[in-house]
Amino acid sequence: MLSQNLKHLRKEKGLSQQELAEKTGASLASINGWESGRIQKIREGSLEKLATALSTTREALLTETVVAKKEVDDFSKEVSARIKEVRKKKKLKQEEVADKLGISKFDYIDIENASAEPGLSQLKTIAELLEVTLDELFGLEKAEPIEEINEVQEEKGRPERWIRQLSDAPEEVKEAMKKVWSVVRSISRNAE
Numbered sequence: 001m002l003s004q005n006l007k008h009l010r011k012e013k014g015l016s017q018q019e020l021a022e023k024t025g026a027s028l029a030s031i032n033g034w035e036s037g038r039i040q041k042i043r044e045g046s047l048e049k050l051a052t053a054l055s056t057t058r059e060a061l062l063t064e065t066v067v068a069k070k071e072v073d074d075f076s077k078e079v080s081a082r083i084k085e086v087r088k089k090k091k092l093k094q095e096e097v098a099d100k101l102g103i104s105k106f107d108y109i110d111i112e113n114a115s116a117e118p119g120l121s122q123l124k125t126i127a128e129l130l131e132v133t134l135d136e137l138f139g140l141e142k143a144e145p146i147e148e149i150n151e152v153q154e155e156k157g158r159p160e161r162w163i164r165q166l167s168d169a170p171e172e173v174k175e176a177m178k179k180v181w182s183v184v185r186s187i188s189r190n191a192e
Contacts, residue, residue: 003037005061009054010035024049073114075138075179079123080114082137086130087112100129120187138183140176 010020017031024031026046033039034050042050044058051058087097098108101122110116111126118126127134169177 002042002061003035005063006031006050006054007035009056009061013054015053020050020053023053026050075183076117077114078139079137080112082139083126083130084112086132086136090130092130097126097129101125117186138176138180140180 010017015023017035018028020026021028021031024046026049030039030046034042047058047061051061054061087094094108094112095105098105101108107116111118111122123134123137127137130137
């Protein structure tokens with residue numbers, strides 16, 4: 001987690017490894033080792049200097065939230081862009097969709113601009129209104145359903161089969177499922 005977060009935040013700040021080393025007093029080899037994951041241990045003082053240089057907290061550097069949040073944000077933007085694109089193709093006005101969703105036009109505009117994240121039930125309603133599937137909104141329109149609904153109900157208690165199927169899937173399917181899983185985790189955390 002540290003390696004991914006460190007690299008992500010450094011790049012986000014537009015810093016090279018050398019520049020980060022200079023800002024923190026760490027060696028270039030240390031920065032490179034931390035980012036690549038070759039060096040697992042980091043002294044508390046070095047961690048604090050990295051956090052300060054990157055305008056974050058030591059906790060943010062050590063948890064998965066930085067990269068995961070970025071992935072969720074990117075995915076949300078993609079979904080919002082698809083919603084807007086489909087609405088325009090259907091020649092629907094924002095007000096029409098907002099009225100059918102029972103929200104204000106401004107709240108709907110926030111969804112299209114990725115300023116607000118709709119919940120799963122709202123996404124289902126949007127998909128129905130736009131006459132598309134959730135798969136299409138999530139960018140999975142080429143994906144084939146893994147199993148029929150009846151099979152899914154039967155398999156409920158046996159996730160190992162799904163895991164095995166996913167491990168054999170093409171890389172683009174795996175990447176899409178990671179994005180979907182990030183959204184599901186985010187929704188379940190917000191529901192708690």
